[in-house]
Amino acid sequence: MMLALAQLGKLIEKAGFREDQPRVPGGSGAGSGQWMYVEGYAQGRPPGMGDNGGPSLDPPEPPKDPPKDKISKTQAAKALAKEIARQTLRRAGPVGAVFMAIEAAHWLYSERHSIRSYQDEPKSLAELQQNAGQSRAGYENHHIVEQGAAESERFPRSMIDGIDNVVSVPKYKHHEIxxxxSKPNQSFGMQSPRAYLRGRDWSEHVRVGHDAMRQTGVLK
Structure with a gap:
């Protein structure tokens, strides 16, 4: 829990804490201190909208009951991670969302590292390569040139596992890559990138691999 609070502190600094945000008074039970709705607060915004036409200040509310299977749990955690990312520019949203993930939906606590890593800003290739091979909660090693495709093209294993081809990326971003x-892409004549790359040389696989990381917000 102390680790989670330390991570929360970082999000507070990033999001911009706002003192006048309405909250439940202390000593009011389990909801003490949480953001609350007050009639007339932030008037003049359409339902679901925030300042400057942005999204509502209400943080996402994860379900309190855990899904019955691991896949559903992961999908719920991913949805929360994406919602927090969408609210990054808001003042209180990310903080409220993380509070609710830890307090209201304690079953998501085991996914906190992956939810947190999803909020990472895009990094340079050198930064992504720096942590490759290390075991870090919330991160996975990613081969820029996909292993399966590289093996099918008979690229040498020394290139596939080379330091230039392995990076450390947020777990959920890895899934998105x-x-x-596998999805049809207009840039490749509505073929999937994987289909487009069949028969292509190593440099083209690398170029598309970098594009994949940029499209998913991993690479600058």
């Missing part, structure tokens, strides 16, 4: 490769 994998999904990106």
């Amino acid at each position: 994998t999904a990106w490769y």
Whole structure:
């Protein structure tokens, strides 16, 4: 819990804490200190909208009951991570969302590292390569040139596992990169990137791999 609070502190600094945000008074039970709705607060905004036409200041509310299977749990955690990312520019949203993830939906606590890493800003290639091979909660190693495709093209294993081809990326972003490769893409004549790359040389695989990381917000 102390680790979670330290991570929360970082989000507070990033999001911009706002003292006048309405909150439940202390000593009011389980909801003490949480953001609350007050009639007339932030008037003049359409339902669901925030300052400057942005999204509502209400943080996402994860379900309190855990899903019955691991896949559903991961999908729920991903949805929360994406919602927090969408609210990054808001003043209180990310903080409220993380509070609710820890307090209201304690079953998501095991996914806190992956939810947090999803909020990472895009990094340079050198930064992504720096942590490759290390075991870090919320991160996974990613081969820029996909291993399966590289093996099918008979690229040498020394290139596939080379330091230039392995990076450390947020776990959920890694899943998004994998999904990106399998979807039809207008840039490749409505082929999936994976289909487009069949028969291509190593440099083209690398170029598309970098594009995949940029499209998913991993690479600058």
